[in-house]
Amino acid sequence: xxxxxxxxxxxxxxxxxxxxxxxxxxxxxxxxxxxxxxxxxxxxxxxxxxxxxxxxxxxxxxxxxxxxxxxxxxxxxxxxxxxxxxxxxxxxxxxxxxxxxxxxxxxxxxxxxxxxxxxxxxxxxxxxxxxxxxxxxxxxxxxxxxxxxxxxxxxxxxxxxxxxxxxxxxxxxxxxxxxxxxxxxxxxxxxxxxxxxxxxxxxxxxxxxxxxxxxxxxxxxxxxxxxxxxxxxxxxxxxxxxxxxxxxxxxxxxxxxxxxxxxxxxxxxxxxxxxxxxxxxxxxxxxxxxxxxxxxxxxxxxxxxxxxxxxxxxxxxxxxxxxxxx
Numbered sequence: 001x002x003x004x005x006x007x008x009x010x011x012x013x014x015x016x017x018x019x020x021x022x023x024x025x026x027x028x029x030x031x032x033x034x035x036x037x038x039x040x041x042x043x044x045x046x047x048x049x050x051x052x053x054x055x056x057x058x059x060x061x062x063x064x065x066x067x068x069x070x071x072x073x074x075x076x077x078x079x080x081x082x083x084x085x086x087x088x089x090x091x092x093x094x095x096x097x098x099x100x101x102x103x104x105x106x107x108x109x110x111x112x113x114x115x116x117x118x119x120x121x122x123x124x125x126x127x128x129x130x131x132x133x134x135x136x137x138x139x140x141x142x143x144x145x146x147x148x149x150x151x152x153x154x155x156x157x158x159x160x161x162x163x164x165x166x167x168x169x170x171x172x173x174x175x176x177x178x179x180x181x182x183x184x185x186x187x188x189x190x191x192x193x194x195x196x197x198x199x200x201x202x203x204x205x206x207x208x209x210x211x212x213x214x215x216x217x218x219x220x221x222x223x224x225x226x227x228x229x230x231x232x233x234x235x236x237x238x239x240x241x242x243x244x245x246x247x248x249x250x251x252x253x254x255x256x257x258x259x260x261x262x263x264x265x266x267x268x269x270x271x272x273x274x275x276x277x278x279x280x281x282x283x284x285x286x287x288x289x290x291x292x293x294x295x296x297x298x299x300x301x302x303x304x305x306x307x308x309x310x311x312x313x314x315x316x317x318x319x320x321x322x323x324x325x326x
Contacts (some may be wrong), residue, residue, distance in 0.1 A: 003112035004300045004318075006045065006059060008052035014059075014111075014301045022108065022116040029119050030068040031076070036110030037062030037135035038291075038303050038316040040165065040222070041140060042076065044246045045105055046304065050135045051104060053106055060318070061103035062138040063110035063117070064131045074122040076110065077140045078102055079270050081118050095146075095270035102270075111300055113320050123276055126284060132326055136290040136315035137283060138276075140166035143173065144218075145279040150215040151241035155179055158212060161200075162230045163220030164191040165307075166315040170290055171218060172198050177286040183210040184238045185229065186221075187310070194291075195314045209233055218243055224250035227265065228258070236261035243268045294325040 001021055004014045022028040042059045044050045063076035081101035082089050088096040103109045103117070125134045144167040153159060155178045161168045164186035175182050176199045184195040187206040196203050202210055206221065209228035215238055217230035222244045228251060230240045242265065253259070282288065291314030295303035303316045319325045 001113040002297055003058045003108070004060075005056050005311065008048070010057050011048050014046060014304060016298060016300070019112070021114050024116045027119055029074070029114050029122060031063065031065035031074070031115045031117060032066045032068055032322055033063060033110050033113055033115055033320040033324050034073070035064045035131040035317050035319045036060040037138060037140065037166070038307050038318060039078075039139050039309065041139070041216050042104065043304060043308055044222075049246050050105065057105065058105040058108035058110075058112050058115075060104070060110035060112070062135045062140070063103070063114065063168065064125060064134045064138070065110070066322070073125045075116070075125050075134060076103055076117045076122055077138045077142060077271065077274070077276055078104075080107055080121055092274075093272070095272045095275075103175055110316060111297070113297070113322070121273065123280065126280070128284070130326065131319070132292045132294060132317055133289055135317045136166055136170065136292055137280065137288075140315060141170045141288070141290070142271045142276050142279050142282070144171040145282065146271050146275045147171065147241045147243040148174065148219045149275070150266050150268050151218060151239045153178070153180065153216050156185065157181075157215035160185065160210060160214045160217035160230060160233050161195075162186070162206070162217060162221065162226045164195050164285075165220060165310070166290070168218070168220050169194065169198060169314050170288060172200060172227060173288045174282060174286070177282075177288070183212075183214060183233075185210070190313055191310065199238070214238060216241070220244065222247050223246055228253050229307045231258050231263060231265065234263050236263065238266045239266060241266050241268050285310060290315050294319055296325055297321065
């Protein structure tokens with residue numbers, strides 16, 4: 001099969017290679033990949049901002065695929081496996097598992113023609129969703145949904161989104177369905193125009209302060225100064241949720257004016273299978289749909305570069321030969 005491979009030490013590089021088909025073990029499924037969304041976490045892996053776990057890895061963790069044995073179309077997410085026995089798993093917090101396996105990081109992912117996944121960590125894809133629509137939901141959508149939960153968002157609140165890529169454009173749609181006012185701070189006129197099109201009531205630059213105090217804010221950009229800007233936008237008792245697996249240095253900030261008043265900063269860590277099921281139900285209920293740009297597997301490195309350079313409004317999706325670019 002063809003696969004896009006990252007080799008440890010080759011920072012920022014992906015190579016298209018021929019590899020043997022993977023073997024599905026007990027409790028696993030062999031999958032024929034139709035599409036795989038591109039996530040900023042893939043960039044962190046390829047750029048080795050996340051320490052390599054293997055000499056080689058096939059990235060990609062927003063997989064839409066057909067089960068080879070049955071033909072059923074399923075989705076695979078970032079959280080590929082947990083031990084099921086640690087205190088976190090036993091308390092319903094499997095996203096914090098002590099021994100997780102992450103798709104496209106600990107085991108080969110979906111930037112390939114075939115992949116293997118644990119059967120109980122796959123999700124049926126509704127027939128109402130195309131491959132292009134389903135793939136970005138499987139991380140960008142689910143982790144964005146979890147961010148809303150971590151931030152404690154309530155219907156009708158004023159919510160700030162800092163950064164406006166794949167995850168944020170899905171979060172905005174959920175917030176609009178919940179009758180929230182959405183304020184977007186992001187770089188790039190294209191992203192700002194896209195946020196306006198989707199119903200944001202205010203658009204500003206990446207660290208610009210909205211004209212009203214916010215109840216909650218979600219940050220998507222992996223930059224500490226953006227977190228501080230979001231914190232400065234909150235009312236007393238407000239919450240910033242950081243939707244990022246990697247963050248550069250947090251600058252020093254003034255506690256008295258920014259954090260005092262029971263404001264909070266919370267990190268968002270991975271997702272649970274319950275998050276996935278609940279988010280897919282919200283998608284069906286409210287007709288949430290991503291905007292995506294398609295790339296072939298052979299042109300997958302260009303997809304990563306487009307995301308790196310913020311040249312994609314919405315999501316980038318790599319399509320395998322089975323599905324083809326729609």
